[in-house]
Amino acid sequence: MKTIRQLMMALALLLPLVAANAASMTYTLQVDGLACPFCAYGIEKKLSSIKGVAKVDVDIKHGLVVVTMTEGAELSEQLARDKVKDAGFTLRSFSRIP
Amino acid sequence: MTRNKVLKIIGAGAASLLALLFIAWLAWVPFAEGPGYVFVTAWGERGSAPGQFNDPTGIAVHDGEVFVSDARNARIQVFDLGGRFKRAFGTKGDDPGQLGRPMNLAIANNELYVADYWNNRIVVFGLDGTFRRAIGREGKGPGEFNAPGGVGVASNGDLYVADFYNQRVQHLKPDGGFVSQWGQTGKIGIWAGEFNYPTDVAVAHDGSVYVADGYNDRVQVFGWDGKFLRKWGGPFGMNIHGPFNGWFATVTSIAVGPDGNVFAADFYNDRVQKFRPDGTFLTAFGTPAAGPAHTAIAVDVADDGTVYVVNYDANRVEKWRPRE
Numbered sequence: 400m401k402t403i404r405q406l407m408m409a410l411a412l413l414l415p416l417v418a419a420n421a422a423s424m425t426y427t428l429q430v431d432g433l434a435c436p437f438c439a440y441g442i443e444k445k446l447s448s449i450k451g452v453a454k455v456d457v458d459i460k461h462g463l464v465v466v467t468m469t470e471g472a473e474l475s476e477q478l479a480r481d482k483v484k485d486a487g488f489t490l491r492s493f494s495r496i497p
Numbered sequence: 498m499t500r501n502k503v504l505k506i507i508g509a510g511a512a513s514l515l516a517l518l519f520i521a522w523l524a525w526v527p528f529a530e531g532p533g534y535v536f537v538t539a540w541g542e543r544g545s546a547p548g549q550f551n552d553p554t555g556i557a558v559h560d561g562e563v564f565v566s567d568a569r570n571a572r573i574q575v576f577d578l579g580g581r582f583k584r585a586f587g588t589k590g591d592d593p594g595q596l597g598r599p600m601n602l603a604i605a606n607n608e609l610y611v612a613d614y615w616n617n618r619i620v621v622f623g624l625d626g627t628f629r630r631a632i633g634r635e636g637k638g639p640g641e642f643n644a645p646g647g648v649g650v651a652s653n654g655d656l657y658v659a660d661f662y663n664q665r666v667q668h669l670k671p672d673g674g675f676v677s678q679w680g681q682t683g684k685i686g687i688w689a690g691e692f693n694y695p696t697d698v699a700v701a702h703d704g705s706v707y708v709a710d711g712y713n714d715r716v717q718v719f720g721w722d723g724k725f726l727r728k729w730g731g732p733f734g735m736n737i738h739g740p741f742n743g744w745f746a747t748v749t750s751i752a753v754g755p756d757g758n759v760f761a762a763d764f765y766n767d768r769v770q771k772f773r774p775d776g777t778f779l780t781a782f783g784t785p786a787a788g789p790a791h792t793a794i795a796v797d798v799a800d801d802g803t804v805y806v807v808n809y810d811a812n813r814v815e816k817w818r819p820r821e
Contacts, residue, residue, distance in 0.1 A: 434765070434789065434790050434791055435747060435749065435764055435765070435790075435791070435794075436552055436554050436568060436598075436600075436794065436809065437600075437614075437644075437646060437661065437694065437696060437711065437749065440568070440598050440614055440615065440644075441644060441661075441662065444614075444615060444644065459789050459790055460788075460789035487662075487694065487712075
C-alpha cells in the first residue's frame with residue numbers, strides 16, 4: 400500500500416512536467432531594426448521556414464520576435480541565430496518563455 | 498611650446514574643421530529647387546474590413562483608380578481618387594492567384610503587377626482583379642526570386658524585378674524568361690551597379706530604369722540594357738544615410754511622374770523626396786510617424802501630378818498635391 404502511495408505521489412509530481420513538455424513551446428528573440436516591413440517580413444519568412452514552427456509574431460515596438468512551436472517541437476538558439484542572420488539581422492538575445 | 502601656442506594650434510584646427518564641414522554641407526546638402534506639396538486628404542485605418550488596412554505596403558495609380566497592397570490582409574484594395582472603396586481581390590495562400598505578402602505594385606498595359614514577397618513571385622492581375630498569370634518561383638537561379646519587393650514594366654512588356662534577398666535586379670521577358678541580372682546574386686555591394694537589399698524598380702518613359710537600392714540609401718539609374726548611368730543619395734551615393742535633403746534612410750519605393758521627375762519613399766525619414774531625372778533634389782514632404790513604425794513606405798504619381806503615399810505606420814493612404 401505504501402509503495403502504491405509513493406508511486407501515486409511521484410506521478411503527481413511528474414504530471415505537470417509531462418504536460419509542460421507536451422504543450423507548445425514559445426521563444427522570444429530580440430532583434431534590432433524591425434520597423435520596416437521588408438525587415439519584419441524577412442524575419443517572419445526565414446523563421447517560418449523552420450520545421451516545427453507554428454507561428455511567428457513580430458513586435459516592432461519592442462524589437463521582439465515571438466516564435467511558437469508546434470506541440471513537441473523545440474527551437475535551438477543556433478538555428479534561430481542562423482535564420483535571423485539569413486534575414487540580414489543579428490540576434491541580440493534568445494530565451495524560452497517559461 | 499607655450500600654452501598660447503597650443504591654444505592657437507587647437508583654434509586653427511577647429512576653424513579648419515568647421516570650414517570643411519561647411520564646405521561639405523554646401524556640397525552634399527542641397528537646397529530645395531522646386532515648390533513643395535500640400536496635404537489633401539487621407540483614408541484608411543487598421544483592420545480587415547473594406548477600406549481598412551493591415552500593413553499597406555504598395556501603391557499604383559491608374560486611370561482614376563488607386564490600387565493598394567494590403568500586405569497582412571493578403572489582398573489588393575482599389576479606391577477612387579478620393580479614397581472611396583471600389584473593390585478588393587486576392588486571398589491569403591500560395592495557390593495560383595493567391596497572395597502572401599503583396600508589396601510594391603506596377604501597372605502596365607491594363608495589368609497589375611504585384612511583387613509577392615512571401616510567395617517569391619510576380620502575380621499579374623487584370624485591373625478588375627482577374628488572375629492572369631504568375632512569374633517566377635523561389636530560388637536564386639535565373640528567373641527565380643528570394644522575396645521580390647517591387648517590379649517595373651517597360652513599354653515592350655519586359656520586367657525589371659527588385660530581387661530583395663538575392664541582392665540583384667533581374668531583367669525578364671514578359672513571360673518571365675531570363676534576360677540578364679545586375680548585381681551579384683546574394684552579395685551585398687555599395688559600388689555602382691551593386692545592391693544592398695533592392696526594394697523597387699520604376700521604368701521611365703525614355704526606358705531608363707530607376708532602382709530603389711534600399712539599404713544602400715540611394716537611387717541607381719540604368720539604361721534598359723543594364724548599363725549603369727548614375728546614382729544619388731548622400732555623399733557619393735554609397736550607403737551613407739542621413740536626414741538631410743537628398744539623403745535617405747532606406748528607400749522602399751520609387752515612381753516616375755508624368756514629367757519624368759523621380760519620387761522616392763524615404764522610409765525611416767518619414768518622407769517622400771522628389772528629384773529631377775538627373776538626381777537634382779527638388780523637394781521633400783511627408784507625415785511624421787506616431788510610432789512605433791514609420792510612415793512613407795510607398796509612392797505613386799497620377800497623370801495630373803497628384804502624389805499618393807502609403808503611410809505604413811498609420812495604416813492609411815495620403816493624397817498630396819503640388820503647391821500652387
